[in-house]
Amino acid sequence: MCFYKFTEFYVDRVTCAKQDILLKGYSHMENLYLLLPIMTDLPQAEHQIQYVTNFEDLVSTPFDGAMNAICWTRKLAGDFAEIVEKVKLNGNIAVLEQEELLELELSEQGQLARQILLNDLKVLTAHGASPTLNLIRCYERDDAYPFFATDVYSFHVDRSPIPTNTFLCTYYGEASEILPNAQAEQKVLVPEIRDELKKLYGGADEGFESFLSEHFFDLHYRAKPGAHPVNLGLGNLWRLAVEHPESKVLPCVHRAPREKTGETRLLMIC
Secondary structure, three states: OEEEEOOOOOOOOOOOOOOOOOOOHHHHOOOHHHEEEOOOOOOHHHOOEEEOHHHHHHHOOOOOOOOOEEEOEEEOOOOOHHHHOOOOOOEEEEOOOHHHHOOOOOOOHHHHHHHHHHHHHHHHHHHOOOOOOEEOOOOOOOOOOOOOOOOOOOOOOOOOOOOOEEEEEEEEEEOOOEHHHHHHHEHHHOOOHHHHHHHHOOOOOHHHHHHHHHHHHHHEEEEEOOOEEEOOOHHHHHHEEEOOOOOOOOEEEEEEOOOOOOOOOEEEEE
């Protein structure tokens, strides 16, 4: 089992053997995508983000050096808002299963949006990932420790005991953000926060680092003064580096956005 601890919600996934990428899933969908030109980002992030124009490059380009985020830039056709509006949401977060998605009665634009969702699910699954579609009003806030929130609205990295990646795409609503590693500071290294954590721990010094890891405090970061988070945008499919024993790059620091009141996000993640 592979446990992502903080990628927008807890994910328990079985790691599948890598399969050949089924790019043919997109062969009949060229008219649904407008491939965007390679974007120019803030100077602090220019070496961290690699932009690509197809799924094959998204999954095959290796992370290297400072580069730990890859973006397939897309402007998608279709009405994703219609899908969000047609699904009855009980609670603040729900998984939109393929069966429910297929049963929706949609307009022509809604059907285009549905086809894109189905194909994204298909190619990611064929690649060996376990994608899910989520409808999100808001996430549960963590108020257990006023000086140290550990919910997904906090900048954080993902950790896994085995090699893996985080894939995500926001189709509707507010998009996630990443923070250049050079602009991020690990919270457990901030003296005043570390002192509070030691008080909370209250044990022998040799067990303190294990305490931080076991409670996921060491996964969280804060932005340095003058930092510029990068908005991931709508429709773009991202691959983010995860902290794992074989990783040769820093994990990508990211966070969930604050949702707009009354708006439901549509997010694919794995």
